[in-house]
Amino acid sequence: MSSGIVLASATSPTEQAVFDELVHRGVEQEEISSPVLPMDDSMVHAWPVPEADHVDPASINKGDFVLFYRGSNRYTWAAQIHRIDPSRELTEQLMSQVAERTSTDTESSQEFSETILWLNIPVPIELESYRLHDLLNLDQEALTRTIIPQPEAVQKVHDEYGSVEEMLQTTREDPSVFIELTSIEDKPYKQPGEKFALGTAVFSRSESKSGDKIYETLREPEVGDLVLHILKDTRELQGVSTVTSTLQTDFEGPPDDSWEPEARGQGYFLPLGQFREFDDPIDIDEDLLQNEDYRERLQTVYDDHDGLVYDKNFELAQGAYFTECPLDLLYICLAELPELLDDAKRHYWSIDQPPAVDQYDSVTEAVVDVRTRLPFADRDRSWFLNIFAESIIEAFTTSLSSVQPNAELTETEATHCKLIERVYTDREEKFSRVAERLTIGRTNHIGPAETLFFVLFRELQSRSGVSPNMSRVKIRTILNENYEIEAPTQTLSFDDEMGPLEAKDRPERxxxxxxxxxxxxxxxxxxxxxxxxxxxxxxxxxxxxxxxxxxxxxxxxxxxxxxxxxxxxxxxxxxxxxxxxxxxxxxxxxxxxxxxxxxxxxxxxxxxxxxxxxxxxxxxxxxxxxxxxxxxxxxxxxxxxxxxxxxxxxxxxxxxxxxxxxxxxxxxxxxxxxxxxxxxxxxxxxxxxxxxxxxxxxFPPNLRLLREEYGLGSWADVLTNASTPGAEDHLLCKSLIAIHELNARIRSEPDLGRGKQIGHSFLFEIASDEEIVDTWRFEILPLLEEYLFGQYDRIRESLFTGDGEELFDWDRQEIRSFNAETLSTALETFVESFDLASVNDSD
Missing domain, CATH: 3.40.50.300 (P-loop containing nucleotide triphosphate hydrolases)
Structure with missing residues (x-):
């Protein structure tokens, strides 16, 4: 039976208060004395029908949709009826809850009848009243009382939209999606079945120990929004739930001693419901963050959004307890968990398909984008598997026609035989167990397992629409590799313009x-x-x-x-x-x-x-x-x-x-x-x-090659020239010593080590002091800056032992512009610390 519609007016002060407290915010089940309540969640949503509207309860059915009109010629909320209860006692209890929470005079429960509509979680919509009323043959724009449209009028909604559910999908305001990053290990109150089990609520302190506001993102969710749950214990995306109520800001904290006394009574508490645990949770590292296919897309999301669940290194971010999940990140999750579309649809949210793309720049980009689109089409992709399998079986069958003992097969035919052999040998034990359990016999020279295999293969050929040609002779030939492979045809076709390769001297080693x-x-x-x-x-x-x-x-x-x-x-x-x-x-x-x-x-x-x-x-x-x-x-x-x-x-x-x-x-x-x-x-x-x-x-740095290249002699000669102003190759010799000393200091740094030394090639093909200056300024010093991630304090203290102000502006944290004379002065400190006894001429 098609769902009906209940048009509910919530425009008077009392009706507004009842809507806010019972429908939008909801009531905690434990606050209601009735032993039988319709929901599994901690929060329930209810709408007592106004007494003055004279609504016949028999005209309302479970599964109908209540659309709430709150003025301004539009319906702004909708909820499906989960159950209908006639109970004056419950009406009085609910109205008492409203009176306690608001200043509105709602003490007289006589304004509302004993007919209580228990509702699923409401969702926000944007539906103009005049448009809906035209469909329902109602000659009015505003709504002043509860109206139950006739079935024939509701049918027009079905004709226009397909169903009431599809109307809500069309008019529903897109929800937000958030991610909870939590742990349940060593937290008894978060274990399954407990009060604060995963998917029942998110809660936190509202201030840090220093008094700063924290976890302000918890103020953003609206009723009906979705929350994804990542468990740090297992590093899995475990399930999804729905926000069922508004944020409470007076939470006392969890039932343990993890919160300080001053934090209790001031915490955030956001009730959740309809938790669904995924049958096959996503591995947050392997499937998402460390999946190389998604790396570029994740980087784009990171660049476009702040406060994500992951950091710049694609690791779960520190302190990211409750964060927003942008749509582009949700698309990636959908690629791994297409069933999330069903969760969205249950809340009347039709997620838009990703924007169209004309051209992909790489295979990886194509793979990722197509993956994010496939959930919006037929998610059962067995049709592709069937087509693929049929094509393979057809190709195998063609090749099998050439198979006989001692036959000469083409490379393609031999390849197909190898694949058939591998299918059997990789699962030989399973074929043997099944053949034994079914008491299958031998076929001439082949055993029960091989018999089972070639019969099953023939059945597969029949199902694929080809004539079966697998036989005991062919399977024996394949398994014994009793065939030859044709030698490939030689087709040398080199470019006529390929010239001779230049000969060079034998290198060292x-x-x-x-x-x-x-x-x-x-x-x-x-x-x-x-x-x-x-x-x-x-x-x-x-x-x-x-x-x-x-x-x-x-x-x-x-x-x-x-x-x-x-x-x-x-x-x-x-x-x-x-x-x-x-x-x-x-x-x-x-x-x-x-x-x-x-x-x-x-x-x-x-x-x-x-x-x-x-x-x-x-x-x-x-x-x-x-x-x-x-x-x-x-x-x-x-x-x-x-x-x-x-x-x-x-x-x-x-x-x-x-x-x-x-x-x-x-x-x-x-x-x-x-x-x-x-x-x-x-x-x-x-x-x-x-x-x-x-x-x-x-290949470690080898400064001996530089000494030989420039004829600088021994290290003693280099030191003499470096210590003598005006000497030939004075700046070059100082540079060699400086690199030797810097490398020694780099090797002693635990996070640098020998793999990040300065190579000798930087100073090859140097013809002037100006080129030496350029090499230091534009190659060597930026390399050191990169090695230490721009930590100028460490560059100064660890590598230049407190000196280097001629080369670096330590305050502005940048490399200075300098000339040969300035560079010579800066490198003097390395010459002074150079110990000739620490080197030998093979270095």
């Missing part, structure tokens, strides 16, 4: 690096900024690629790529491009990323090399490798990097690319060299799967 790469295939050069990691990687690659007999090295054998935070799998391995045909059809094409294109080039040369020859070496240099999300960028390719899993390796492993599904093997003549600034990240923080597959070579 060149043989050591070559040995490690030959053994494992990939390395990382790590060290502080300015230690020549990238330079050394390129120098080595030029030497090593040229250091092969009967090979004509070309530029195509060396590639450099730089990782950064937004660099993705699609950039590195394989991406998708979107195009439109002439008929407007959207077409998606796979595009090889930097690595895949380079690896394919190496693989083709590997196949083209005679068995007795060594294939040309291909070296990919990944600059700043630690700045990217390595596990995400490499994806499934990380496993295939291992030497034994490469093409023709002892444990050759083919990987399936994420977008195209193509199978790929990394050739053994492909080598990776990554460079890593330890100032950005310690190698200890690199993903374990990455560390296991790379070898690491440290």
């Amino acid at each position: 060149g043989e050591e690096i070559a040995r490690q790469l030959t053994d494992i295939g990939q390395m990382v050069f790590y060290g502080p900024p300015g230690t020549g990691k990238t330079y050394k990687a390129k120098q080595f690659a030029h030497w090593w690629i040229n250091d092969q007999d009967d090979v004509d090295p070309h530029n195509g054998q060396l590639e450099t790529v730089t990782f950064h935070p937004s660099f993705t799998y699609e950039d590195f391995i394989e991406g998708l491009s979107v195009d439109t045909n002439a008929d407007g059809t959207v077409v998606y094409d796979e595009e090889p990323g930097v690595f895949l294109e380079f690896a394919e080039r190496a693989r083709q040369e590997y196949y083209a090399t005679d068995d007795d020859d060594t294939p040309p070496r291909y070296v990919l240099i990944i600059d700043e490798i630690n700045r990217g999300n390595l596990a995400q960028i490499f994806g499934e390719m990380i496993t295939a990097l291992e030497a034994d899993k490469r093409l023709d390796g002892s444990n050759q492993t083919t990987v399936s690319l994420a977008h195209s599904g193509d199978r790929f093997l990394i050739p053994p003549n492909l080598f990776l060299i990554g460079t890593m600034n330890t100032a950005d990240r310690s190698i200890a923080l690199v993903d374990a799967a990455i560390r296991r597959r790379f070898r690491f070579l440290g």
